Amino acid sequence: MKKHPIDRLVAYSLQGGFPQFVFVVALFLGAIALTYTPREEEPQIVVPMIDVWVDVPNLSARQVERQVTVPLEKLIKQVPGIEHIYSASHDGGLSVTLRFEVGEDRERALLNTYNKLYSNQDKIPEVAANWIVKPIEVVDVAILMVGLFSTSPDLYSDYELRRMAQEVSTVIQSLPNTSEVNVVGGRSRSIQVSLDLQALAARQTSVMNVVDALALSNQLSRHGDLAMGQKNIVIESGDVIRDLQALNNIVVNVINGKMVMLKDIAEIRDGPSEPQSYQWLEFANEAANGVGNKQLQDKYPMVTISVAKQKGSNAVTVADDVLAKMAELQTQLLPAEVHYEYLRNYGQTANEKVNNLTSSLAFAVFTVVVFIGVFLGWRQAIVVALAVPICYGLTLMLDLAFGYTINRVTLFALILSLGLLVDDPITGIDNITRFLGYKKSSKSDNIINAMSEIRPALIMSTVTIILAFVPLAFITGMMGPYMAPMAFNVPVSVVISTFVAFAITPWLASKLLKPSTTEIADKTNGIYSRLLNPLIANKSRSKLGLWIVLVLFVVSCALPLLRMVPLKLLPFDNKNEIQVLIDMPEGTSLEQTAAQVEDVIRTVKLLPEVKAIASYIGQPSPIDFNGMVRQHYLRKASNLAELRITLLDKTEREHQSHGIVLRLRELLAPMQQQHLSLKVIEVPPGPPVLSTFVAEIYAEPFVSPEVHQAAALGLISRLKSEAHVVEIDSTITSEQLIWRFVADKQKAALSGISTVDINNALTVAIASKRAGTYQVENDATPVPIDVKLAFADRQSLTDILSLQVIGQNGIAQLDNGLGLEASPQSLVSLAELGQWQQTKVSQPILHKDLVPVIYVTAELSGRTPAEVIADLSADLKTQDNSESVSENSWQYRTYLQPGGGAQWELPEGTSYSFSGEGEWKITIDVFRDMGIAFAFALVGIFFLLKLQTSSSALALIIMSAIPLTIIGIMPGFWLLNQFGERTIAGAPDPILFTATAMIGMIALAGIVVRNSLILVEFITLARGNGMNIKEALLAAGEVRMRPVLLTAGTTMLGNLVITLDPVFSGLALAIIFGIIASTLFSLFVVPIVYYLVFEDKPQAQLQEQTL
Secondary structure, three states: OOOOOOHHHHHHOOOOHHHHHHHHHHHHHHHHHHHOOEEOOOOOOOOOOEEEEEOOOOOOHHHHHHHHHHHHHHOOOOOEHHHHEEEEEOOOOEEEEEEEEOOOOHHHHHHHHHHHHHHHHOOOOOOOOOOEEEEOOHOOOOOEEEEEEEEEOOOOOOOHHHHHHHHHHHHHHOOEEEEEEEEEEEOEEEEEEEOOOOHHHHOOOOHHHHHHHHHHHOOOOOEEEEEEEOOOEEEEEEOOHHHHHHHHOOOOEOOEEEEEEHHHHHHEEEEEOOOOOOEEEEEEOOOEEEEEEOOOOEEEEEEEEEEEOOOOOOHHHHHHHHHHHHHHHHHHHOOEEEEEEEEEEEHHHHHHHHHHHHHHHHHHHHHHHHHHHHHHHHHHHHHHHHHHHHHHEEEEEEHHHHHOOHHHHHHHHHHHHHHHHHHHHHHHHHHHHOOOOOOOHHHHHHHHHHHHHHHHHHHHHHHHHHHHHHHHHHHOOHHHHHHHHHHHHHHHHHHHHHHHHHHHHHHHHHHOOOOOOOOHOOOOOOOHHHHHHHOOOHHHHHHHHHHHHHHHHHHHHHHHHHHOOOOOOOOOOOHHHHHHEEEEOOHHHHHHHHHHHHHHHHOOOOOOOOOEEEEOOOOOOOOHHHHHHOOOOOOOOOOOEEEEEEEHHHHHOOOOOHHHHHHHHHHHHHHHHEEEEEEEEEOOOOOOOOOEEEEEEEEEEOOOOOHHHHHHHHHHHHHHOOOEEEEEEEOOOOEEEEEEEEEEEHHHHOOOHHHHHHHHHHHHHHHHHHEEEEEOEEEEEEEEEEEOOHHHHHHHHHHHHHOOOOOOOOOOOOOOOOOOOOOOOOOEEEOOOOEEEEEEOOOOOOEOEEEEEEEEEEEEEEOOOOHHHHHHHHHHHOOOHHHHHHHOOOOOOOOOOOOOOEEEEEOOOOOEEEEOOHHHHHHHHHHHHHHHHHHHHHHHHHHHHHHHOOOOOHHHHHHHHHHHHHHHHHHHHHHOOOOOOOEEEEEEOOOOOOOHHHHHHHHHHHHHHHHHHHHHHHHHHHHHHHOOOOHHHHHHHHHHHHHHHHHHHHHHHHHHHHHOOOHHHHHHHHHHHHHHHHHHHHHHHHHHHHHHOOOOOOOHHHOOOOO
């Protein structure tokens, strides 16, 4: 009889050469993969984004929206691959953000956008003055933030620090694999020409006289070469301003033959420009941060150097290179009073995470091997232990080949697969040990026969695991790339383990194992038989057992519906950084915002876990991926600030970072006022969102902005009454006044003064006007010459009105009888030309996909978006739902009876959506995709089992235990929430059933089918050997109980270390609780169902097909 190809592979492996070769090659390839595979903390999620900025001078927000934004959105909508288009129209300009589909090629997206915009410039309204296209992507996110600070601010202020940081950034940029290196903060160098109003008036000179004189004097022209004799000489004329003396002596005006020099009317200063933002670094009182023997507890000026890495490079290597270079620069370049603090180091966190998980993986392997050694014997344990490095080595090499990095998800996939990949060798070893007891055949034949007996079951179980996990690769949205390493690594490692079970394990078994004398027919009176026998004594007892299981199943499924098991996308991670956003009312001065930031910092310092606090006022910090999606890089205004808080090491903290966030929110709650908005942001472990809770309020066409805003304010009012809903905000801005100088055009015309003249004069007075560049040889950036009024002269509108404006020559003319001649140029103060009028800044008009929208955002302290959204939806008063819900505390609500009784309603013509930009959107998508994937896996497994067993009934029996794993999972999560600290700072902190727990359920499907399939295969074999159905059930169970319990034990041990991770603990808990239930179902429920279905059927109807 011709042998099966896999039986021939087993026979070939017993010769020894092939297994040894595979073992050596796997170790070698694994070592290469570990060395060269890039490391990062999280999988990179590629979401290309492009900002389009357009200046539209003189138009109001409504005009900008109608005349420019809508045509531009309609044009951009034609670009392929766009997921959403966001726009914001405001007075004088607009911004449009294009967010492309996840995984869209960045270069292609950018090329298509440029092509669409530049090839349709004729369709851009002519009122659009300037436009800029700026791409943003995850590769732009800095992996390092270095805070350069000075302990002697009088000696080295932020001005000097910025100059040092510019030199440091140049050195860092030269390092390999660094991408964008930026310097954030600090005042830059400028030549400030501060005009004296009284001196200008006394010398009859206008501010534009100064600007024009500087611009015309600061000229150097090269005219070419001139041949003189045998040489060519270069001819130049004029000169640029190279020193302050030359600048002081520039002639600005000539009055009655007397020169007016710049030094007569202005104070000239070479130094830091006026601050547009503030940055400083503070250390918490109890933080062990010191330089030398000095404890750092004061406020220190700081600038930030951000470093991004090249796409595909190793974050750990790049970070280490920068760290080494900074240590070198500290001794060679930086003064003793200047130090640096790492505010973000993704290289270090990635390395720590990888090292910790590698240690966890090694510990899991060790415990699994010890477990096998205790229950199977040390020889069997060695065989299984040698299979593990082969599987991991080849899997890591495939990761490198297919472009996957070593990150948190990759390593958790390997830890998860540990329990699965040792199952095949354990099953093979157990059966080989049993077959070695037969003396009638040779050792080699016994090993081949043992593997042949379980071959169909092993192959089928491997295929079922592949079917269970591969659909995860089709999860859409940002969770797709995040979970992709899981969908790749688990099936690959299990396939390799099956190969090892047939190609390596038999040879190792032949060298190490001793025979067993126990045969299948002897095992009919063990502990398993004593437990199962009463359950299959008669059909009524078996049916009663199944009814009990069904009741447990229904109760378990009801736990999430009763909110006894909270559902959420992803749990909270344990990071070393927290961000606090501080929003003051529009129009707040930089100094007032800075004073408020100091109050917030004093509160933050009350937390003992805080190490350092970096403050950014008026300018955003370098973005992380979360900030990129939330567009924090747009937070440039005097009323906006943020804090970057670094925490002590995880081993020194009482709570994880989420617990610290809950406590910080409680501390900051009294400061939340109408004029102050504080948001505490923690870095999400997976895809970022605009906010945890986001409601989009839409208005139909022709609905007034006031009605649209009233709808948003109604929802905000309802949210404020909801428990544990905090940091409620919206995109409605506070009122900001405009003081507009309106000129009397007739009066101005009589003096030859135009509106442009007035505008230029006010530009100098209010801001500054660049009059050229100061030529310096060694500065890293050009040094501007800024002309403006002295600070004291521009602190009141009345003072500004005393500014004098000179008329243009030739506009006002006189008739001298012979013709027209130019009137003398008039020098007139602004007070004589017009007056101030008060108006308001227009509300920004936001669009999403061309539809006007107002966003209402909030964070949830301890509650899940699903709960809050269900309650809000139930309380919404509509025509179909006008009955009021009785008041009900949030703890007693369920999904069957949601709502708190506080009704709210939307004005006619408005609508809402909770599934747009918040976590709920991704939650729906992920659980939908996983549900579809799970259903697809179940259908695929069914048809595969039916093909193998030639029986739909047998296939369904084998699969019957899959849904029943919920009996272990849901009560397990409920039980965990009854113990431990489940409230922090008055907010609930439950154990959550998350997307990772759902992956655990999917993994259980493969495990359950594997055990059930092998059990049914043995039952069928036993019946084929002449046993009746009860004897076959008992005998097969006795043989399979030990390997089933062993595989369950190894899976549980392999997942124990995952329970320590805050993100993937849900996966481990689901598998641990589910494996307990699934083991019982595989060993007892499957035989009971088999007994009820096939008791009266002859064995001839159950013949199986072989692979």
